[in-house]
Amino acid sequence: MNAVGRVTATDDVRFAAYELDDAYDEMFTPEGVPRPHYSSLFDRLLDLSPAELEMRQQTADLSFLHQGVTFTVYSDARGTERIFPYDLLPRIITAGEWETVERGLIQRITALNLFLHDIYHKGQILADRVVPFDLVYSSKHYRREMCGLDTPHGVYVAVTGTDLIRLTDGRFAVLEDNLRVPSGASYMLANRQVMKRIFPGLFSLYGVRPLEFYGQALQNTLAALSPASPDETTIVLLSPGVYNSAYFEHTFLARQMGIPLVEGRDLAVHDNTVYMRTTAGLRRVDVIYRRIDDDFIDPLIFRKDSMLGVAGLFNAYRAGNVTLANAVGTGVADDKAVYAYVPAIIRYYLGEEPILPNIETYQCADPKERGYVLANLDKLVVKAVGESGGYGMLVGPHSTVEERETFRSLIEANPRNYIAQPTINLSRAPCFLDGRVEARHVDLRPYILYGKRVTILPGGLTRVALRRGSLVVNSSQGGGSKDTWVLNW
Amino acid sequence: MxxxxxxxxxxxxxxxxxxxxxxxxxxxxxxxxxxxxxxxxxxxxxxxxxxxxxxxxxxxxxxxxxxxxxxxxxxxxxxxxxYPRPLLPERLPNDAWVQIDDSNAAGAHYEMLIPSEVTAPTDRLAQLAKELNVARRGDPLSLLIELNHMLHRAIAYDAGSTRVDSPIDEALHHRRGVCQDYTHIMLALVRYYLHIPCRYVSGYLFHSRTDTSADGASHAWLDVWLPTLGWVGFDPTNDMLVGERHIEVAVGRDYTxxxxxxxxxxxxxxxxxxxxxxxxxxxxxxxxxxxxxxxxxxxxxxxxxxxxxxxxxxxxxxxxxxxxxxxx
The missing domain is CATH 2.60.40.2250 (Immunoglobulin-like)
Incomplete structure (x- = not known):
């Protein structure tokens, strides 16, 4: 269906290439009429000349460059740090829509924390055969060292970045739970900062809920999990170092919270206590917001060859002398094969129906489902269960014959390692590209903080698949982002 | 003792x-x-x-x-x-295999059933399994006692031939090894070919003159989980069942x-x-x-x-x- 005729009811050339089809459009109804919460933005876009919009885009890009808001693409042989592409136009969510998202996320993260506690203690959910035990124990991210360990307030996942998408009927659904070291909050904050400069009038007119308290909220969350009293707590952010793709974020968040940014070599363990080397001598550390993977945090217990971790850290953690956020071993609950069981996990622990639906998932470990997946590789999205960031993924409809054959042999060699999902037509939002407004697929990553209570940031990171037709929003795969407005109305 | x-x-x-x-x-x-x-x-x-x-x-x-x-x-x-261990029966009923499978299906001792880092199956292990005819037959207890004996004969004790955490292939290649190798190889065979949970035991042996293993060092053997009996200790290095001369220190999936x-x-x-x-x-x-x-x-x-x-x-x-x- 060609939507030009409809949208150009306003007779504007800027919308000439705007696609409207089965995908849910964030801005327009299927009839091409702006939705009420987008109409002010729509009017503003018609007011501004393309040259003006272009100038604002350049101002925004320059601001990101000056702030050093970058990420690194590993597979790129040039190994370059890149500016995270920013789209000028906000993605807008109403108070009513957000209320559902918020309730759904609280429900989900509450259940997932209970699940993690259970599998690392009595394993009741496994004994009751609600989740297959071998799925849990064979997960790459299951950490047997966590068995019997207690975490402060039973919190395993202090920081979650859940990936939501909008189905064609407009409902939000969960695509992935990121429970290990979710990244992107700094881009969310940077986007907002720039947005306020680029569209100050429109922003204040709209009644957008603030995000700026994220640093403070994260710090409170971490302090709430401290073994020491809150006013005597030392929190540090443990980064792998400058070569990590998210290093910008590590520096940004440490600065926001006013806490030291450290690497493994800056810490030392003595007598089961973690210390930080400072110019004034050793200083005790109580909470570590760690941005390195489980395997690397302690070469004594996990990977012996890790040069990023701190020897003895895990034993100090086991003794309750230091808090790690997130806890070790949370990845078992965001394993993509365990994902399929999250609705059952919610019903099991909370006795409630899931508020946010899952995406239908085929387990390649199951011979019948594997048969279906192998016969429909051109229609499905195949994902490696332990990977993230869009790596190890096949998007069937956009794949070549060779890619599909590669995945066929990968799946046959190690079926437990793969799941498949129908290709979801993600919702589209208006983006400013080459002087025109075009529709691009988006997702949404809200951030959930869980300390003494659950805090959800109103908004999150809206990621955009900037290539026309692309469904992959990951920054490592050519995605960009835009500011997300959650309205007071 | x-x-x-x-x-x-x-x-x-x-x-x-x-x-x-x-x-x-x-x-x-x-x-x-x-x-x-x-x-x-x-x-x-x-x-x-x-x-x-x-x-x-x-x-x-x-x-x-x-x-x-x-x-x-x-x-x-x-x-x-x-303390002395209770005398083992001569054999278990043949349907003990069913009980083992039921227990496995319920997830008991799961991590002692799947290959660990050091005990992962290899081509050389398959070769040995074939030679020794390692497959479910008869009753599990007599089969394990037989395997304990055959393994003792198949591998020559040679202090210094391997390192403590060598993969089983090193010992399998030369058919020589120390107590860790005997133990790891038997763990791999029992887990992979018999599907019975078993675990590595590190400890000490109060030596007698006739023992194969070297005195003055730590020792290693394995526990195999059997229905009605629980963990039963086998010492393939010395071709014997674990008894009053074995002092158990720690158990795990393997040496590591x-x-x-x-x-x-x-x-x-x-x-x-x-x-x-x-x-x-x-x-x-x-x-x-x-x-x-x-x-x-x-x-x-x-x-x-x-x-x-x-x-x-x-x-x-x-x-x-x-x-x-x-x-x-």
Missing amino acids: HYSVRHTTRFQYTAPISESVTEVRMQPRSTEYQQCSLFRLQVRPQARLFVYTDAQQNTVHHFTQPGVHQQLVIVAESEVLV DVPPTRGIYKGNAGSELAVHVRVRMLQGAVNEDDADATDGDQTPVYRSTAQQLHARYAETLAAIQMQQQQQQ
């Missing part, structure tokens, strides 16, 4: 090192069949000792030595009462779960390890020969340049960069 054990470990570093962090699994377990009545651990340089119990109920001591040092000495002394010592230090130095174990009987008939032959803690009987035990904190920029990028 009542034993005293003295287990001395000395790490000598080729250059001064600092900030060493060490874990020790040397305290004998207290179980149905044995009681550890006394345990004393001394380390030099002096350090404050901490202790925890791991998921397998092993007692783990750990300590840190921040200062510069060039030698680490660990002396673990214990007294252990070992339960090394007597595990440590990390800072400094560009290699290390040389010397270990001596002395097991003495406290009551009853003392075997004078054994006591005399192994006395004298100063004589190391097992040497190796053990960088794999005390991993070096090498600082190669390229490797660090790669690891930083591996983080999600």
